[in-house]
Ligand SMILES: [Fe+2]
């Protein structure tokens with residue numbers, strides 16, 4: 001990953017989550033994660049839009065891992081003696097209301113930034129919870145989430161290198177999503193119950209935005225820190241992002257190149273050495 005575990009670790013100042021006294025709060029948190037994992041399974045949808053076999057293989061494995069994460073959160077709820085319950089409308093909106101329209105938006109917005117955000121929330125629970133089994137379950141899950149973030153980062157960085165014109169559009173969309181997280185932090189600041197971990201949540205959200213900024217800089221989506229972007233520059237990127245989606249909408253109806261059109265030119269197929277060195281039989285020339 002482009003950020004280390006240390007860089008993504010928030011200092012909760014020694015605050016702890018107790019599985020008994022914080023049971024209801026933990027159950028609420030696990031139900032938000034549970035919803036997120038169910039949306040994670042839907043990465044299977046990107047098999048149809050995968051540009052190459054490596055990406056398709058990754059998404060199929062990821063879907064299996066997200067199914068395991070669903071089971072993980074169900075198990076944690078069971079350990080807590082709690083039940084699955086609906087997620088908060090804001091969480092539902094942030095995870096399903098902003099469906100990306102293309103592979104490049106998916107790897108940047110959902111995988112690098114979105115799963116990066118979930119990863120940091122999981123690190124936060126691991127670092128504060130006083131329960132061995134729950135921590136062990138989450139430790140296993142984060143290893144897989146780290147790979148999902150890494151894939152999103154690598155693919156985003158490569159896409160921006162190959163097609164620099166993508167940069168401003170991805171930046172515009174990233175500005176809107178980080179603005180949403182900032183607003184959420186500001187909204188929470190005066191409304192949280194008195195709890196040592198919860199009272200740190202607005203600062204934690206600010207910290208996740210700082211990490212998202214580092215990630216965007218390291219992927220090459222952002223060329224200078226947010227603070228150095230002028231309001232006009234930001235507005236232009238956002239207009240480009242949303243303008244592009246309006247302009248390209250009619251073209252989405254046109255058939256795209258799918259793996260079934262491209263697999264014979266795919267690096268994963270071309271790189272396989274033929275053991276006999278012979279040309280394959282072609283029935284049609
Ligand atoms: Fe997951």
Ligand SMILES: [Fe+2]
Pocket residue numbers: 040066115144145148
């Ligand atoms: Fe994931």
